[in-house]
Amino acid sequence: MRHVVVIGAGQAGSSCVAKLRNGGFDGRITLVGAEPVPPYQRPPLSKAYLMGDMALERLFLRPESFYAEHNIDLLMGRPVSGINPVDRVVTVGATELHYDELVLTTGSVPRRLPPSIGGDLAGVYVVRNLADVDAMSPRFTKGAKLVIVGGGYIGLEAAAVAAKLGLQVTLVEMADRILQRVAAPETSDFFRKLHSDHGVDIREGVGLDRLLGDGAVSGARLTDGTVLDADFVIAGVGIAPDTALAEAAGLTLENGIRVDAHGRTSDPFIWAAGDCTSFPYRDGRIRLESVPNAIDQAELVAENIMGAGKAYHAKPWFWSDQYDVKLQIAGLNTGYDRVYTRHTDVDSVSFWYYRGPELLAVDAMNDPRAFMVGKRLIESGKSPAPALIEDPITDLKALLKL
Incomplete structure (x- = not known):
């Protein structure tokens, strides 16, 4: 019986195993995830879930019963410690899983503020997973002072929730304008006005010098000398593909795990999909950080494991909800x-x-x-x-x- 192991229990991982089983794959399927909960949606974390408008159960992509009913083994709360591509073995704690095909859907990891500038102080958060949001949500109380570092979509979405809940929000963007990396000045202007109209203090063209506090964050000093009071801080300074396991296994990396048009890595028995991958696109290669890409690419990999031989043709699209x-x-x-x-x-x-x-x-x-x-x-x-x-x-x- 063929055994497919999928590492990474996010949108891509869940989509891959569901497509395998619904597509007629009758071998063994194991989905391994580091978090102790079934696969869930990430986009609502910084919006409806943080706002309190979405219950935990509604985050789950599928009921936990789905996996049992479709004979998919879930290993949750079980980080993978290594991959042996020669023997085709994945080590999960004290367990060794032998695979015929391995799929990496490890996603991405948030960039954090360096400890040298106070990034390790208590009260400094990132917005990436359920534990991150659960840890910070009690601090979203009316009148609390929040400093957000980074004017990308994650920072702006968190700012919108905080402003709606009555917090005093200051957002700091080192670039000349918010959204500079991803959008035109017209879009930046639109969202700057939107946030300003809701009371968010946006500081552009100024960086973070360091966070202040003894053990816990109490403020932020900016590169222009301004000192901001802060009850807590959110760092929204981008994400990076999670390639640690792939690199240790000797796979080729190129702005993520390099895959071909079919989703196969440099190892013929290992595939990859989602945020962690770079793939052929037109005359070059790209990496897409989006839910639609994670779903589409993971489903295509599942089909190709079953012999479809299809090439991936990305159709990029994204969304953001603010106010x-x-x-x-x-x-x-x-x-x-x-x-x-x-x-x-x-x-x-x-x-x-x-x-x-x-x-x-x-x-x-x-x-x-x-x-x-x-x-x-x-x-x-x-x-x-x-x-x-x-x-x-x-x-x-x-x-x-x-």
Whole structure:
């Protein structure tokens, strides 16, 4: 009986084992996770769950009974200590699991503030897993002073929850503007105003010099000399692919675990999917940090383990919820040189990224029609004239027929 072992019990891992079993794989399946709970959704952690609007049980991707009913062995709260690719053995504590095929869905790990600047003080948090959010949530009390380091989507989502709960929030971004790495100035301007209107104090173009406190954080000194009081701090300074096991096993790395178009690593019996991987995309390679990619790539790997021989064709899209705004992003804006704005009503706007005549990506705020049409246009390789995009009279759906 063939045995598939999947390491990493997040969205990708859960999707892979479900696809294997639902696709007719009749061998043994084992899903190994370091956290002591069944696979769960991560996006709501910094939004609905932190806000208190989502119960723990609603986070779970599937009922725990699903795995037993589908003869999938769950090993939760069991971090993997090593992989022996020669003998095809995974070591989990005192247990050795022999595999025929191994799938790495280890995801990513948050970058933390260095201990040398106070990153190890009590009261300094990251937002990555359930334990992180459970640890910080009691501090979200009205009037508490929160300093957020990093103006990416995680930092902004945490700021939105904190502001809605009545905390005093200061967000510090070392770059010239929030979202500088991932979005155009137009999108940065939109979210800066949104947060400012909700009372968030955004400091751009200034870095963190160090955190202050004796054992526990009590403040933050910025590079311009400003000192901020803080009851607690959230670091939202990015994530990195979790490649420790892959590296120790001798797999090839390249901005993550390098896989081919089928999801196979440099070892013919080891596959990988999700945030931890880099894969072929157009004329290069990319790594996508998104739930849709984790699901699609993991399901494709499951199919290829069963012999499908399919290549992965990513269709990048992302989302973020802040206050009453839903941001939906289609495509990748890398290399854009122009941005065109489409206003549909007072509460909805979209920004369309072009490189020369080519449509690359769309940021849509409370405009699901712009997102869906933009996504379909990008996937089909169609690039409407920008004048049509900017004209509010244009029927976006009609552009799909051009």
